[in-house]
Amino acid sequence: MTASGPGVEVRRVSDARQKRDFIRLPWSIYEGDPNWVPPLVMDMKTAFNRDKHPFYQHSDAVFFIAYRDKRPVGRIAAIDNTRHVEFHDEKVGFFGFFECVDDEEVARALFEAAADWLRPRGLTAMRGPTSFSTNDITGFVIEGYDSPPVLLMPYNPRYYEPLLFRCGFERVQTMVAFEQVSNEAPEYLVRAAKVVGKRTGVRLRPIDMKNFESELEVVQAIYRGAWEKNWGFVPMTEAEVEFMAKELKPAVDPDFVMIAEQEDGTPVGFSLSMPDYNHALIHLRNGRLLPFGILKLLWHRRSIHRIRIMALGLLEEYRGRGIDAMLYHNIFETGKRKGITCAEFSWVLEDNEAMRRPLDRLGGHVYKRYALYEMTLEGAADRP
Numbered sequence: 001m002t003a004s005g006p007g008v009e010v011r012r013v014s015d016a017r018q019k020r021d022f023i024r025l026p027w028s029i030y031e032g033d034p035n036w037v038p039p040l041v042m043d044m045k046t047a048f049n050r051d052k053h054p055f056y057q058h059s060d061a062v063f064f065i066a067y068r069d070k071r072p073v074g075r076i077a078a079i080d081n082t083r084h085v086e087f088h089d090e091k092v093g094f095f096g097f098f099e100c101v102d103d104e105e106v107a108r109a110l111f112e113a114a115a116d117w118l119r120p121r122g123l124t125a126m127r128g129p130t131s132f133s134t135n136d137i138t139g140f141v142i143e144g145y146d147s148p149p150v151l152l153m154p155y156n157p158r159y160y161e162p163l164l165f166r167c168g169f170e171r172v173q174t175m176v177a178f179e180q181v182s183n184e185a186p187e188y189l190v191r192a193a194k195v196v197g198k199r200t201g202v203r204l205r206p207i208d209m210k211n212f213e214s215e216l217e218v219v220q221a222i223y224r225g226a227w228e229k230n231w232g233f234v235p236m237t238e239a240e241v242e243f244m245a246k247e248l249k250p251a252v253d254p255d256f257v258m259i260a261e262q263e264d265g266t267p268v269g270f271s272l273s274m275p276d277y278n279h280a281l282i283h284l285r286n287g288r289l290l291p292f293g294i295l296k297l298l299w300h301r302r303s304i305h306r307i308r309i310m311a312l313g314l315l316e317e318y319r320g321r322g323i324d325a326m327l328y329h330n331i332f333e334t335g336k337r338k339g340i341t342c343a344e345f346s347w348v349l350e351d352n353e354a355m356r357r358p359l360d361r362l363g364g365h366v367y368k369r370y371a372l373y374e375m376t377l378e379g380a381a382d383r384p
Helices: 016-029 041-048 082-088 104-121 160-166 187-200 209-227 238-251 293-303 323-337 353-361
Strands: 008-012 060-068 071-080 092-100 125-128 140-143 170-180 203-206 257-261 267-275 306-314 342-349 365-376
Touching: 008 104, 016 041, 016 060, 016 071, 016 092, 060 092, 060 104, 071 104, 082 092, 092 104, 092 160, 104 125, 104 160, 140 160, 160 365, 170 353, 187 323, 203 323, 209 238, 209 257, 209 267, 209 306, 238 267, 257 323, 267 323, 306 323, 323 353, 342 353
Parallel strands: 092 125, 306 342
Antiparallel strands: 008 060, 060 071, 071 092, 125 365, 140 365, 170 342, 170 365, 203 257, 257 267, 267 306
8 A cells, every 4th residue: 555645644643533543544455465464453552552551550651643635544552661761870772562554754754754753752762663662562574574573473575674874774684584394303302301391300380370470480580580681671570460461361371381490399490382263264355243254263273283392491590401392392292192283483583593503403493584673863852
């Protein structure tokens, strides 16, 4: 979809009609694209809700929509993630929820609106897309447009990156997704898992759904310890963890959430894999579960044969002992037992060789790439 000519007007979303236009815009951008998975309308409504979304407890965001001839042609959110600013000690603001027709004038107007909101807050650069942080959907696809995204991964038109370059952005980070198309564990992995378990005394157990809240605390503690030094990592608040858990809990298969612990019960690592519910959600073309969307979801989820491995990590002092081999082996065995034939491990920083080497050895291959972008904000005020 292409727009041309003068008269682009960017408005800050402030009423019900503008909010509806913001939420529904992607349907015009992706019309006819068979690989696009419509977002759930109720999720987007929650992103606007300052009383329900925990992000607003510590940070702020505003939403803009661009019109041409009274027709919505683009949207963006300007995001001041104070936890990122404090944790990384860098004055970076973010943009997210970006969708736009292939028109530089529209894109520039949206980025200028976002930048004008970020500068007075003392933010000297704008990075994105993130919605709202790297714990959420992050980046633009730059390779791998020929298949739908898996659960909670981005998808966008091919012209987005060239559009950003023309607007003054540069790539600041590149990420990759690995695809594994066999559920047969390599022999070396089978052997390693047995040996490591005996040598270290570490055991694996599935998450206990009956004690979900306490198990969540365990996973959160490991997550903070294992990911703290990763690029772009921002620790989630307890409210954010609870919010994400509430969102994901109905889709969780406890056999795919594995905790590694010592013989005395001390947790040392975990892996989190999720069935790829996008296989079912892609059939909800209007983005609504009710009244009939839930029936489509229940019908199509029976044929889900792909998982997304969202996280696999160990506390730093337990790395290099082969415990990760036990976690990988368990994913293979569980997947085979449940009829999973394909897996995606995402996302991984492109320069993270420590994560890429074992995935290469397992037989995975990079089949999608993503990027984050940044531009300098001239004339930013002093950070309050």
